[in-house]
Amino acid sequence: MSIHxxxxxxxxxxxxxxxxxGSTLFMGSYPDQLLIFDEGKAAVTGKxxxxxxxxxxxxxxxxxxxxxxxxxxxxxxxxxxxATRKVINKFSLNDGVTRYRFWxxxxxxxxxxxxxxxxxxxxxxxxxxxSKPMYSVIDLKLQKxxxxxxxxxxxxxxxGYRAAYKVSQDGKYLYIFGDKVLILTVADMKVxxxxxxxxxxGTGLENVGFGGAxxxxxxxxxxxxxxxxxxxxxxxxxxxxxxFDLNSRQFDFTPIGPAxxxxxxxxxxxxxxxxxxxxTNGKLGNKRCEFWHMDMKSNAVVDxxxxxxxxxxxxxxxxxxxxxxxYGASYDVEVYDAKTLKLEATWDLGNDTTGAGMVxxx
Numbered sequence: 001m002s003i004h005x006x007x008x009x010x011x012x013x014x015x016x017x018x019x020x021x022g023s024t025l026f027m028g029s030y031p032d033q034l035l036i037f038d039e040g041k042a043a044v045t046g047k048x049x050x051x052x053x054x055x056x057x058x059x060x061x062x063x064x065x066x067x068x069x070x071x072x073x074x075x076x077x078x079x080x081x082x083a084t085r086k087v088i089n090k091f092s093l094n095d096g097v098t099r100y101r102f103w104x105x106x107x108x109x110x111x112x113x114x115x116x117x118x119x120x121x122x123x124x125x126x127x128x129x130x131s132k133p134m135y136s137v138i139d140l141k142l143q144k145x146x147x148x149x150x151x152x153x154x155x156x157x158x159x160g161y162r163a164a165y166k167v168s169q170d171g172k173y174l175y176i177f178g179d180k181v182l183i184l185t186v187a188d189m190k191v192x193x194x195x196x197x198x199x200x201x202g203t204g205l206e207n208v209g210f211g212g213a214x215x216x217x218x219x220x221x222x223x224x225x226x227x228x229x230x231x232x233x234x235x236x237x238x239x240x241x242x243x244f245d246l247n248s249r250q251f252d253f254t255p256i257g258p259a260x261x262x263x264x265x266x267x268x269x270x271x272x273x274x275x276x277x278x279x280t281n282g283k284l285g286n287k288r289c290e291f292w293h294m295d296m297k298s299n300a301v302v303d304x305x306x307x308x309x310x311x312x313x314x315x316x317x318x319x320x321x322x323x324x325x326x327y328g329a330s331y332d333v334e335v336y337d338a339k340t341l342k343l344e345a346t347w348d349l350g351n352d353t354t355g356a357g358m359v360x361x362x
Contacts, residue, residue, distance in 0.1 A: 028055035028356025052076025057104035091143035106165035168246035169221035269321030305341035
C-alpha cells in the first residue's frame, strides 16, 4: 500500500585492518574540535579547532565542499572547507546581553542563509527573559539573525530543537522533520502544509537523525528516510519508507511493518538498492539492539542481527556502503560488515565524541 499527496521527500584498539575506502570522516569531539579520521588508515589524522565551542551538529552541503557546524558553548556556526580542512567562516550569536539556543539547521543552496528553530535569552536587571522557540533565518555573511517568525501553536511540538531540516534545491521551501513534517516557504517562514508522518528516532539513540549524519543518499532535491505513521482505523503505529521530492513537494510513503520502540535513520548504499537501520526494543536491562537490512526494491526487511547495546550511540555507514558504524558518547567506533552484520574492528579515536554526528567526504 502506498500513500500519495501533491505537496511534497573489541576494545579500544583497532582489532583488524580494513580495506581502504578513500573516505575521510569528520566527527565532533570534546571540548571544541572536529576529528579528521582516515578510513583507510583507521586512524585520526588531524583535528580542527572550533573557536565557538562544543560542536552539536554537522551538515554537509549538497556539493560536498562545505560542512556547517553548530556549537553550543557560544551559540556559534563554523563553516569548514572540506578540501583544505580549514575554517572559512565562524561567528557566535551570543553577546553581552543576549544569548541564543538552537540545535542544527539547514543552509540554503547558495550558502548564504541558515535556517533553524531558535530561542532567545535577553538579560534584564534581575533575570533573563526567555522567548518561545521561533523559526529563524541566520545570515552567514552578516553573521547574525536577520529574521524570526513565531511558531504556530499547533506546530510548537511538531518540530522541536532536534528536528531534521532540509532545503529544496531551488531554495524556496524548508522542510522540518519532527513529530510531523512541516513545509515552509523561506520567503516568509510560514507553514504551507503539514504531513502526518513522524520521525521514528527515540532519545535512546542520541538523536540519530534522518538518513544519518553520513548522507549516503546524494541525489539533489531528493530525501528518503524512515518515518512512523498511524493507520486511520485502529491507529496502530507502523514504520515505512517515505520518498520526498523537495522541489515539487510530492512524496510517497510505503508502510513496511509494525513500528518498534526506537529506530535510527536510514543508511543507503551508493547504488540505492540496499538500506540499513538500527532498531531498539526495551529499556535498561531488557534493551535489545539490532541491525535491520532492507531491500529497497521490495521495501522489505531481509535480514536482522543483534549487536551489543550502548546506553547512547549513533549509527552511520561508510561511503562505499560496505561498513556500518556504531559510535558516539565514547572514545571508539565499532565497525560492522554490512553483508554479514558482524563486528569486524573497533577503532580507537583517542577522544570523547559528541552527539554532533559524522560527515564523510571522498
